[in-house]
Amino acid sequence: MEENKLEINALAPAFEAQAYHNGQITKITSEELKGKWVVLFFYPADFTFICPTELGDLADHYEELQGLNCEVLSISTDTVFVHKAWHDASETIRKIKFPMIADPVGEICWNYGTMIPEEGLSLRGTFIIDPDGILKSFEINDNSIGRSSAELIRKIKAAQFVRENGGEVCPANWQPGSKTLKPGLDLVGKI
DSSP states (O other): OOOOOOOTTSBOOOOEEEEEETTEEEEEESGGGTTSEEEEEEOSOSSOSHHHHHHHHHHHTHHHHHHTTEEEEEEESSOHHHHHHHHHHOHHHHTOOSOEEEOTTOHHHHHTTOEETTTTEEOEEEEEEOTTSBEEEEEEEOTTOOOOHHHHHHHHHHHHHHHHSTTOBOOTTOOTTSOOBOOSGGGTTTO
């Protein structure tokens, strides 16, 4: 399978998949998520080590993310049945209220460039997609590096601010209420 070339400010790759969500197996499509901000949160595998720390952290911040009109989808190459077994076995994973997408053939992982072909597992990838289905941010980490929900939320808030306030940009470590910048020649050499 050939990997897609992802581009910022281009349409994110479409997908349709099964997910374990609220005790049920459901179908989720990227098309039905239009109108919301979306976080695709790729991780290597269920029943591992760093993954539950990240997913637990994300679960703890899910209500805040929903308040930002943002849906979270975790994705691994496990099946929905493994997701259910992990959910049933782990107190940390039991906190998860967002859909856990199953990508057992790795199609979504390939399309988003997170697949490790020789392992059949995904790298840790985080993708922020705007309500129009446009890819606004992504990062892919080595599987030994865990991610931060606080930083993810900061990035979503910055992307939302920029979308709502055309012409303004958010500098490093920007938080809502902080100063923004309006790019122009008057700033050149003064920052």
